[in-house]
Amino acid sequence: xxxxxxxxxxxxxxxxxxxxxxxxxxxxxxxxxxxxxxxxxxxxxxxxxxxxxxxxxxxxxxxxxxxxxxxxxxxxxxxxxxxxxxxxxxxxxxxxxxxxxxxxxxxxxxxxxxxxxxxxxxxxxxxxxxxxxxxxxxxxxxxxxxxxxxxxxxxxxxxxxxxxxxxxxxxxxxxxxxxxxxxxxxxxxxxxxxxxxxxxxxxxxxxxxxxxxxxxxxxxxxxxxxxxxxxxxxxxxxxxxxxxxxxxxxxxxxxxxxxxx
Ligand SMILES: C[S@@+](CC[C@H](N)C(=O)[O-])C[C@H]1O[C@@H](n2cnc3c(N)ncnc32)[C@H](O)[C@@H]1O
Numbered sequence: 001x002x003x004x005x006x007x008x009x010x011x012x013x014x015x016x017x018x019x020x021x022x023x024x025x026x027x028x029x030x031x032x033x034x035x036x037x038x039x040x041x042x043x044x045x046x047x048x049x050x051x052x053x054x055x056x057x058x059x060x061x062x063x064x065x066x067x068x069x070x071x072x073x074x075x076x077x078x079x080x081x082x083x084x085x086x087x088x089x090x091x092x093x094x095x096x097x098x099x100x101x102x103x104x105x106x107x108x109x110x111x112x113x114x115x116x117x118x119x120x121x122x123x124x125x126x127x128x129x130x131x132x133x134x135x136x137x138x139x140x141x142x143x144x145x146x147x148x149x150x151x152x153x154x155x156x157x158x159x160x161x162x163x164x165x166x167x168x169x170x171x172x173x174x175x176x177x178x179x180x181x182x183x184x185x186x187x188x189x190x191x192x193x194x195x196x197x198x199x200x201x202x203x204x205x206x207x208x209x210x211x212x213x214x215x216x217x218x219x220x221x222x223x224x225x226x227x228x229x230x231x232x233x234x235x236x237x238x239x240x241x242x243x244x245x246x247x248x249x250x251x252x253x254x255x256x257x258x259x260x261x
Contacts, residue, residue, distance in 0.1 A: 002045050006035045009049040042180040054100040056107060059130050061098050064122035066190035068100035071248045072168050075219050075255045076104045078246065079166050082217040083109050086163055091115070092211055094149035094167040094204055097123050097190060099130040099142065101166055106142050107134065114142045115158070117149055120189045150203035158211055165208040168221040173197035197223055198233060209239035212260035219257045227253025234258050 008015040010032045011024070024032070035048050044067055046052040052061045054068045055076060061067050079101075083089045089112050093102035096116035106114045116131065118124040127144050135141040147154050149167070171193045172178060182191065193199050201220060208218050218240060222230040227245050234243045240258035248254035 002039055003036060005045060006039060006048060007032050009051075010035065042184065044181045044185050047185060052098065052100075054098075055104045057100075057104055057134070059098045059100060059103070060126065060133070062126070063185065064120075064187060065126035066097040066123065066186050068098050071254055072100060072221055073104075074246070074248055075166065075168065075221050076101055076108075078255070078257060079105060079164055079217070079219055080108055082164055082219075083112060087111060088113060089163040090158065090161055091164045091166065092117065092155065092158065092162050094165065094207065095119070095169050095190075095200075096127045096144070097168075099127045099134075099144075101168060102127075102142050103130055103134045103139070105166070107139050110140055112140070114140075115145055115155065116142050117145050117147045117154065119146070119148045120187055121146075123187060123190070149207055150200065152206070152210075154207055155211060160211070160213055162211040162213060162216055164217045164219070165212055166219045167204055167208075169193065169200045169204055171197045171201060171221070171223050171226065173223075196229065197226060198229060201230065202233065205234060205237045205240075209237065209260065214260055216260045217257065218260065219255055221255045222253070224248075224252035224254065230256045 004015050010028050046061050046067045052059050052068050055073050091112050091114045093116045096102050096118045102114045102116035105112050118127050124146055131142045131144050170191050172191045174192050231243050231245045234240050239261055241261045243258040245253055245256050
């Protein structure tokens, strides 16, 4: 699959078109060989093609930004369900990276007013790039804000008015073994979440509780081993009700949801 996608990228054709190609020009074969070697050396496929599919979008990615994962697509599906029936919902994505969540929400709910918050100076260049591309393609512009999701001053102007806070925060426990594609190529700030992986999440709950209006929705992705710990944390926080956990398509616990009391 990866080899086919790399060859399709080199030839600038859709993958399905490879079946009917009679020939691969020599220069393309050379470039393909170089990419295959890089992929064999565990450079992520998406860094080599420069693109990552996510729901209905294709986002630009590369060194310095977290590659969006298919597991996160369902969190966006849940978020869209929460927004159904709200005319002009106010949405905040905490830790936007490539903009996968924020830009998908803006694309699939054209009236949503979405703010994407990102702390990493390298990653936010990708957020801005993808946001500009989606706005140029006709989606409602997403506001990209350089900021820390744990900052008590973050988005003071939206306090108590937000319909939905959604986040795929860093949640990997410090020292956990991860594949080389992740360890060597995803930015550290996107991954590591302290001894139990939940350091950033604990503080993002404070921000979410402050921003959400009563009844507003909260959705947070987590590691498959955190399917009990994260719901327990949200319940213990005290400001949230209707706490639930949801599996991904592989049946592994993947995201926790709640509503602001
Ligand atoms: C796991 S990545 C998710 C990126 C994107 N939302 C996605 O789902 O593909 C986490 C993102 O949160 C950002 N981040 C980490 N700590 C943050 C903080 N305290 N405030 C804002 N962003 C933060 C990281 O730089 C990274 O881009």
